[in-house]
Amino acid sequence: MTFGRKTDGSGRPGAALVAAETAFTRILFIVAIFVVLLLAAVFITLLIGSRESLSGIGLGFLYGRTWDPVSSEFGALPFLVGTILTSFLALAISLPFSVAIAVFLGEYFREGWVSAFLRSAIDLLAGIPSVIYGFWGLFVLVPLVRSFQMQIGVPPFGVGVFTSSLVLAIMIVPYSAALGREVIQLVPSDLKEAALSMGATRAEVIWKVILPYARSGIFAGVLLSLGRALGETMAVTMVIGNSNYIPKGIFSPANTMASLIANEFAEATEPIYVSSLVEIGLLLFVVTTVVNIIGRHVIKKTTVEV
Amino acid sequence: MDGTLLRIVKDRMFRAGVTVLSFCMLLPLLLILAYITRNGISAINWEFLVNLPAPVGESGGGISNALVGTVILVALASVLAVPVGIATGIFLSEYRKGRLAYAVRLCTEVLQGIPSIVIGIIAYAWVVIPMGKFSALSGGVALGIMMLPVVIRSTEETLKLIPESLREASLALGVPYYKTILRVILPAALGGITTGILISIARIAGETAPLLFTAFGSPFMETSILKPLNSLPLLIFNYATSPYQDWHTLAWGASFVLILMVLTLNFIAKVVTGRWKVKF
Numbered sequence: 041m042t043f044g045r046k047t048d049g050s051g052r053p054g055a056a057l058v059a060a061e062t063a064f065t066r067i068l069f070i071v072a073i074f075v076v077l078l079l080a081a082v083f084i085t086l087l088i089g090s091r092e093s094l095s096g097i098g099l100g101f102l103y104g105r106t107w108d109p110v111s112s113e114f115g116a117l118p119f120l121v122g123t124i125l126t127s128f129l130a131l132a133i134s135l136p137f138s139v140a141i142a143v144f145l146g147e148y149f150r151e152g153w154v155s156a157f158l159r160s161a162i163d164l165l166a167g168i169p170s171v172i173y174g175f176w177g178l179f180v181l182v183p184l185v186r187s188f189q190m191q192i193g194v195p196p197f198g199v200g201v202f203t204s205s206l207v208l209a210i211m212i213v214p215y216s217a218a219l220g221r222e223v224i225q226l227v228p229s230d231l232k233e234a235a236l237s238m239g240a241t242r243a244e245v246i247w248k249v250i251l252p253y254a255r256s257g258i259f260a261g262v263l264l265s266l267g268r269a270l271g272e273t274m275a276v277t278m279v280i281g282n283s284n285y286i287p288k289g290i291f292s293p294a295n296t297m298a299s300l301i302a303n304e305f306a307e308a309t310e311p312i313y314v315s316s317l318v319e320i321g322l323l324l325f326v327v328t329t330v331v332n333i334i335g336r337h338v339i340k341k342t343t344v345e346v
Numbered sequence: 347m348d349g350t351l352l353r354i355v356k357d358r359m360f361r362a363g364v365t366v367l368s369f370c371m372l373l374p375l376l377l378i379l380a381y382i383t384r385n386g387i388s389a390i391n392w393e394f395l396v397n398l399p400a401p402v403g404e405s406g407g408g409i410s411n412a413l414v415g416t417v418i419l420v421a422l423a424s425v426l427a428v429p430v431g432i433a434t435g436i437f438l439s440e441y442r443k444g445r446l447a448y449a450v451r452l453c454t455e456v457l458q459g460i461p462s463i464v465i466g467i468i469a470y471a472w473v474v475i476p477m478g479k480f481s482a483l484s485g486g487v488a489l490g491i492m493m494l495p496v497v498i499r500s501t502e503e504t505l506k507l508i509p510e511s512l513r514e515a516s517l518a519l520g521v522p523y524y525k526t527i528l529r530v531i532l533p534a535a536l537g538g539i540t541t542g543i544l545i546s547i548a549r550i551a552g553e554t555a556p557l558l559f560t561a562f563g564s565p566f567m568e569t570s571i572l573k574p575l576n577s578l579p580l581l582i583f584n585y586a587t588s589p590y591q592d593w594h595t596l597a598w599g600a601s602f603v604l605i606l607m608v609l610t611l612n613f614i615a616k617v618v619t620g621r622w623k624v625k626f
Contacts, residue, residue: 057522064524072438078453082468140363171583176382179586301467306562
């Protein structure tokens, strides 16, 4: 039943009811502020945690080429290169596939069992945990890449930038494919029908009308995939070869910012070592946040708020 | 000669190319599932599920502590993330415009995009350092932070779909505002909210990176949240990267169990709770 009397006889709400209402509204506000404070606390923690290397090493951290904990030399350049190389290579490899899936599901097969089947398959791909991708990559992809490297005369590491880009590419396809499909479906039919009525083939409608119209949405999907690729840790750690030097080419082993932290954080001993690793985490946080915010901003501009 | 034939050929080839590329993605999916099933199924038997991991060279090792650990970590994360997440979702759907709502939405999106390894660093700084040791609690905090944005978003999306008429009818009958939310609107949204919770559980059950230096892993069966404990993804990572063949086999088996768990959760989330949704 109601707790407290609803009204106190005068028609106005009783005291207990008012108290309950205000408490409820207050709790909502407190929880909302908590979320904002949580993010602020995350950022501040990363800043405080990296203060030793921020002040001790300063800007040289970003272009230092040696990462040698034993002699206390910490330069992040090998990992910046490793991260950018793997992420952009993965993006390039995944792009044809995600655009193809987006076009297939958004234009050719919007409904029906083929569409449902492909959509479930892509959802499945997105749901596989990253450590399993890494495990599979280590035992299946690495030997394949190794024999490929032997055929083309490169040192047959098997692991390296190329292999991790391959695994990353498979992992990020679902994100840009899903977003691309949504924007392609939103293209107004009268634009398509106008092109068709002038005699364009279906492919021409896609190339010349749909894709240009959906361009920014597809770009947003690409950015979101990039954000995911930048932060991916486990699959990359298991197949990238874990070398703390700048990779010489796409077949060399390397390390990304995320895989470096995964490998070395648990064993970092001196404060400057831990602080350098936290600073790498801070860099990672800033870069992925910027990429994600730009991506979501572009999405907001292209989709209609219901 | 008006080039029409060429255009038609290009059209057919484009369509064929798009189809081929789309279904190319099925290849790695099938390969992964096939490998895990083939190598993992042979490792599964009753001892596998109830034994503790054995030292190298001894047979009969199992994944029981990892299974229990995963359940404990997921439960901890849910306790932390679900109440806060649902409340924030209610806030966002009630105060849709306004500066605080905008800030909360932005923070939710940023939180969702933070790499999981960075969240591990945060949980390390917030829980492991003050406690002085690794623990399930820190792992639960890390996974809870990852779970929170997903719960917030799915709650808000579900509540948005509920028509205003339901709320107005309740208020017109004299039901107090807070009761309208708790007893009328929220139960109607239960299906969508549960879906969001299940999907986020499926996601964090497979996470390894934030646990590497929080829950840390352990060869023993631990049920106390103040001690380090093992989880399925941690076990897979440690065993897969080891040089021992029998540990690789265990890792395949554990991968099979993990994939089964994740797929079942996703399936339940989409199919079953879809039936709970109140249709308007």
